[in-house]
Every structure is written in structure tokens, then in C-alpha cells.
Amino acid sequence: MASLSLLLRFLVVVTAHVTEARWGPRSRLILTEGSHHPPGNTPSPQPGAGPEPGDPAPAFQVPTLDGKFSYDPAEGALKGPLVIHAFTNKSGFLESLWSSESSLKSLVEGLPDRAQVLFLSLDDSAVSDALWMREQLRLAAAHSSWKGVLTRLHFSPLPVFALGNWIPNVLYYWGCMGHNCGLSQAVFTSDGWKMPIVVKRLDARYDWLMARWSNNLYQLADVGDGCEPSASLGGAVAWVSEGNCSFFTKVQSMAKSNASGVLVYALPGNPIQDMNCAGTECFSPLGIPAAMVHLEVSVPQALRSGQVVKVSFQTTPSPNFFISIDQQGALAEMGWFLYPSFSFVNWQAQWFGFSASLQSKLQSPAKVTPVFDQVTMQGDKGAVATVDLPSDLWDFDTLELDASLSCPGRRDSSCAQWDHTVQLFVCCDPLSPHCNAELGRWITAFRRGSGHWLTDVSPLIPLLDSNKCTFTMKTAPWAMPWVVSLNLRFSVSNQTGEEFGKLRPFRVTSLYSGGTFDKNYNKRYQPTKFPVPSSTKKVELYAVITGHGSDENGCGEFCVTSHHFLINAVHNNTRRFDSAGTALGCTMRVKEGAVPNEHGTWLYGRGGWCDGLQVDPWRIDITKQLNMSDFESNTIVYFGFFNGQDPNPAQEPGYIIMSSFLIFYK
Ligand SMILES: *[C@@H]1O[C@H](CO)[C@@H](O)[C@H](O)[C@H]1NC(C)=O
Ligand SMILES: *[C@@H]1O[C@H](CO)[C@@H](O)[C@H](O)[C@H]1NC(C)=O
Ligand SMILES: *[C@@H]1O[C@H](CO)[C@@H](O)[C@H](O)[C@H]1NC(C)=O
Ligand SMILES: *[C@@H]1O[C@H](CO)[C@@H](O)[C@H](O)[C@H]1NC(C)=O
Ligand SMILES: *[C@@H]1O[C@H](CO)[C@@H](O)[C@H](O)[C@H]1NC(C)=O
Ligand SMILES: *[C@@H]1O[C@H](CO)[C@@H](O)[C@H](O)[C@H]1NC(C)=O
Secondary structure (H helix, E strand, O other), rough: OOOHHHHHHHHHHHHHOOOOOOOOHHHHHHHHHOOOOOOOOOOOOOOOOOOOOOOEOOOOOEEEEEEEEEHHHHHHHOOEEEEEEEEEOOOHHHHHHHHHHHHHHHHHHOOOOOEEEEEEOOOOHHHHHHHHHHHHHHHHHHHOOHHHHHHHHEEOOOOHHHHHOOHHHHHHHHHOOHHHHEEEEEEEEEEEOOEEEEEEEEEOOOOOOOOOOOOOOEEEEOOOOOOOOOOOOOOEEEEEEEOOOHHHHHHHHHHHHOEEEEEEOOOOOOOOOOOOHHHHHHHOOOOOOOOEEOOOOOOHHHOOOOOEEEEEEEEEEEEEEEEEEEEEEEEEEEOOOOOOOHHHHHHHHHHHHHHHHHHHHHOOOOOOEEEEEEEEEEEOOEEEEEEOOOOOHOOOOEEEEEEEEEEOOOOOOOOOOOOOOOEEEOOOOOOOOOOOOEEEEEEEEOOOOOOEEEEEEEHHHHHHOOOOEEEEOOOOOHHHHHEEEEEEEEEEOOOOOOOOOOOEEEEEEEEEEEEEOOOOOOHHHHOEEOOOOOOOOOEEEEEEEEEEEEOOOOOOOOOOOOEEEEEEEEEEEEEEEEOOOOOOOHHHHHHHOOOOOOOOOOOOOOOOOOEEEEEEOEEOOHHHHHHOOOOOOEEEEEEEEOOOOOOOOOOOOEEEEEEEEEEEEE
């Protein structure tokens, strides 16, 4: 039941998701864009105006409630990343971040071991803010079995504007989009008032509320608790109290009453909360925006005395609320927090851990063949390079792709939108059947430029069947440009097994590709005999499979598909994408390099992939499944299922991208 409701929940969001061809940039949904800088209008940084992401963070000291916090890169290797958070209670988002029990608990329980956080306040109230933040986290830690984290949290009573070091410069200078900065506000006006009343607001979460506030001036209508539909509100914004029913019920009943939007005010003493749906509520998308605010008594007073109150919505720029210093001592952006939770701090810190271990892996000995060095990949052509391969290829049994995708500028704001498939094709001998076989696949990170991955593709070494090869890396032709770097790393594996270490892949046979995931999907696949070369010692099945698009079941991106390679009619080798459609499926893979805090809904599990991650090849040793005494008698067939059956979508079907091979070792 839980998984059904999750699945259904994701059907609601699927329409906000695009991975491939069918939606061009034109159909981009505004809801994933920041409100400050419309796309194409991002201010370009002035040269020399301040440090950029990637620049070394200078040493600094700040006083804290417990003494002082010092950061000194000269003290040798850093133990872990440092996240710097600047709080202001003028932000409804931050108020909710700091009031929600689950948010606080996630920091206390989930901050990676070596990460530290420095908490600052942007305001005059820095002393009381620091004391309050510390108290909130102490309370959260008191309810948790894990208290060790408190020694890694530092609270400064000195406001940001008084720090006198580089931190304010970076907080103010780095542009910021979306949720991690900016003061979202509701503005009330009434003829009887000399001044507008401006209050902070927190918009309801976008994955179920598909509408945003427009620039209109709306009339405000008092509708009590908003739990029941009322007489038509004729396009007014409903003013309703917290409580008596769920947030979702309020918004739904106000939508039925022809409200243009809903403002839910917190009951006195309560914080602003993250309005979201729960359980079966999430099956119904809503067509109007909603936000939570604090109660300003003048507003209901005016409404009750029959005066007209108007409301409009604005976002006032603010400094960035989060910046960080990675393990290497470089300044880094923290990406987008989709909703108010400290989990986003944890995910970014986990990724810094991944990045540090990747850097150390890249120090291990290998013969490196550079293919792309900061090459712009765009359009039908993609990035193309012809390179000479090492002449002693046969000495290596390991081939890794060291790939990274960065952006035209140094800030994430210059990065391409959307999560598109990136494929690397190789052609060494134009006459070979393997010319332009797929060597690697990745998915772009939506508006984040830090993706860097190491993918083991050793079984595909036989595709490099000449000493000069042409590599082509491509994404959707209409995608904004990415800047790609790619090195081939050839090495000798560190195997302890006596015989295994000596086996080398010497031949590959291409098997199946995917296609439209509809009722005819499996009709194209027939059992085929495949010859096994006589010197073969081991045979492996190697497949790279991803599901895309969205029919009424969310297939193939958000539905659980299974892929079967049946050998000799009895051995059923199965790959199932169980986490597709789960709420946090891709957050589990941040430790493996999935870029966190992207500007889309990168958190959800997907069909064989995650945003901002390489697609891991699936490898399975099938030697024992084969008849090695008759090299001509073996057969294989592939089929792909949804829910254990042939797919049978009622609406526009999704599709599977697959390359699969048999790898022969001797
Ligand atoms: C933040 O603001 C709200 C209302 O504006 C207030 O109730 C709350 O006490 C404030 N919290 C802090 C820590 O100042
Ligand atoms: C919530 O429900 C109670 C009981 O029906 C009612 O007295 C109260 O006025 C409601 N709250 C609001 C703000 O309408
Ligand atoms: C909402 O507006 C529509 C069109 O203006 C109208 O047909 C409908 O009756 C209204 N709903 C209510 C609850 O008044
Ligand atoms: C090789 O493997 C052994 C045992 O697993 C390990 O101790 C050693 O560090 C490895 N060497 C390298 C270069 O990875
Ligand atoms: C392997 O093939 C040979 C020749 O077709 C056959 O006699 C033998 O039974 C097969 N072995 C297995 C395990 O299927
Ligand atoms: C292979 O496994 C899948 C899933 O367990 C099952 O639905 C399918 O019928 C099996 N096929 C064969 C031929 O055994």
C-alpha cells in the first residue's frame, strides 16, 4: 500500500519531469525556475568582484557561543567540508527550516561524520538567533540517540554584517535563485492604512501545487478555517486559519470555491510550516497557489469591519543563505533546497565526501588518455575527438571513464536545465560492426556544474579495436551547452584470485537495444543462437538500461520495470528498477556521486538512473549458464516488463534506452 501511494504520488509530479526529446525548452515549467533571475537574465559576475565557486577559501576566524571557530587551510588537509549558513528570521523558508522537527532531526542524525556547520545570523538579533539555533538543535539532539554531532556545530553571535572577513562578500556577491535565498513576502494594502503590511510567506510545495502566484493584485476574503467549500470567492485569495483540517483540504476546497489562491495563517505561537500533501491527498493536483504566513491582526480586523483588503506577492532579494568549503578547501555552492529541510545540507556534505574519495582514486596509477578537455558539447554534433590509444592496450584489464560535466560559467546559474541523457559513442574501425557502439551513459545534473564520475567499463575494451578512435559525446540537441571533460584511464586491476586476474575480455557481441515501451515492446525480440569462441574461459552479460518518458503509469521513468535476459530457455537473468518512483530513491545515491540539490526533482528514484549520475553497467557472469561443450548451441532472448507483464500503456508510451553485450574473456 505504501509503495502504491508513493507511486501514485509521483504520477502527480511526473508531468513536471522531462528527460528526453518530447519536451523542448519551450514547454519548461516556470515552477522550477527561481523568481529572482528569469532565465537568460542571470547577472554575469563582474571580473574581480569577489571569489567564485572553486576559488580557495581564505583562512578566517569568527567568535562563537563557545569561544571561536577558526578555519585555516594552511593547517594541512581538511578533515571534512564546512557548511556556512546565514540565518534570518525574515525568511519564512528559514523559519520553517528551523522549526520543523524532522528538519532539525535530519541534521542531528544525518550530518556526515566529518562535516561541520557554522551558523551565522544576518540580523541585529544575532546573539539571540545564535542562542535559539543552538537550543533548537540541542532539543532535537536530546530526542535522538545521536548527540556527538553537537561538537561539529558552531554558532556565531556576531552578525554577518559585522564579521569583517570575506564571508559577507561571498554571501552577498554570489547570485542565488530559488529557495536558498530571497525573502518571499505577501503585501497587504487597504484604504484605511497609511502603509502596506508586508509579511514573510512560505509557498506550498510545488510538486503538488502546480500554480504560482502571479503579479496581480488580489482581493482578500476571510473564509474561516477553509475546510469546506464556500460560496464562490470570484477570484479572491482566501484568508484561512491553520487547523481543523489538512492544508491540502483547505487548498482543495478553496479551489472549488473559485479562489485564486490561499493564504493560511499560523495560529498564534505556531511557526510557518511547509504545506504539503500526505498519503492519498497527493493523488489530486491542485490548480491554485497557496502559502503560509503569520497572523497580522490588522488584516482580519479590516476584513471583519468590511474594509477591502488587497494582497500581492513579491520576493525581495537577499544574500545567499548557504555556502560551503569542500574538503579540498575550495568555495562551493550548495545548490537548491527544494523544501525546508536540513537534509539538503547533509546531501551536499555527503557529496563532498564522494568528491574527496574520487579525487584520491584519480591519484592511483593509470595510463591516462585525454579525450575532451573542457569541450563545449551542444547540438546534433555534440563533442567529438579522435585520439590515439596506448599501443600496449593488451597489458591493461581495466578501463575507467573519468568524465565531468561543468557549465559555461563558474556558477550553477550558468548551467543547463533539465536532466538529459548523455551518451558516449566510440568508433575505431569504420568497417567494424562496433563502430559507434555506446561506451558510457550519464544523466545531466539539472543546473549544477559539479558532476564528476568514474565509471568502470572494462568489459568494453574490445570495442577499442584500432589504435585511433573517434569519441562522440552527445545530449539532446536542443539542450543548453555543457562543458565536458573525459579521460580514459587504463590500468591493471588489483585482483587476488589466481586465474581471474589473468582473464581479459577479447570479444564483444552486441545484443539488443530498447525502444518504445508499448504493447509491442517484446515482439521484436526473438531467441537467438550465439556462437561462443572456442578459447573462451568466461562469458559475461553487460547491459546499460534506462527508462524514460511517462505514460499513465509513469513508465519508463517513474515505474518499476524489469528486464530479463533468458539464456538457454532456463536461466532468467533479471534486472528490476525497484526504486523507480520512490520519494527519496536518488538521494540514496548521493554517496555514489549523484549530484544533490539540483534545481529539479532529483530526489525521486527513477528507472535505472538518477539525475547527475553515471548509469552503472549491469554485469553478470553467465559462464555457468552456457553449454561450453557445444559452442554453437546456446541461445539468449531479452524481454522487458512493467509489473511482471508486457507493457500496455493507454496513453503516450515511454521508452527504454538500452545497449547490451555479451563479453567473452580468455
Ligand atoms: C521568528 O518570527 C516569528 C514571527 O515573525 C516569531 O514568532 C518567532 O519568535 C521568531 N523567531 C525567532 C527565533 O526570532
Ligand atoms: C475550527 O473548528 C472549531 C470547531 O468547529 C471552530 O469553533 C473554530 O472556529 C474553527 N476554527 C476556525 C478558525 O474557523
Ligand atoms: C466558479 O466559477 C465558474 C466560472 O466562472 C462558475 O461556473 C462556477 O459556478 C463557480 N463556482 C462556484 C462554487 O461558485
Ligand atoms: C590491492 O588489494 C589489496 C588487498 O585487497 C590491498 O591491500 C591493496 O592496497 C591493493 N592495492 C592497490 C594498489 O589498490
Ligand atoms: C550441450 O550440448 C550438447 C550438444 O548439443 C548436448 O549433448 C549436451 O547435453 C548439452 N549440455 C547441456 C548441459 O545442456
Ligand atoms: C523471468 O522472471 C520474471 C520475473 O521473475 C518472470 O515474470 C518471467 O516469467 C520469467 N521468465 C521465464 C521464462 O522464466
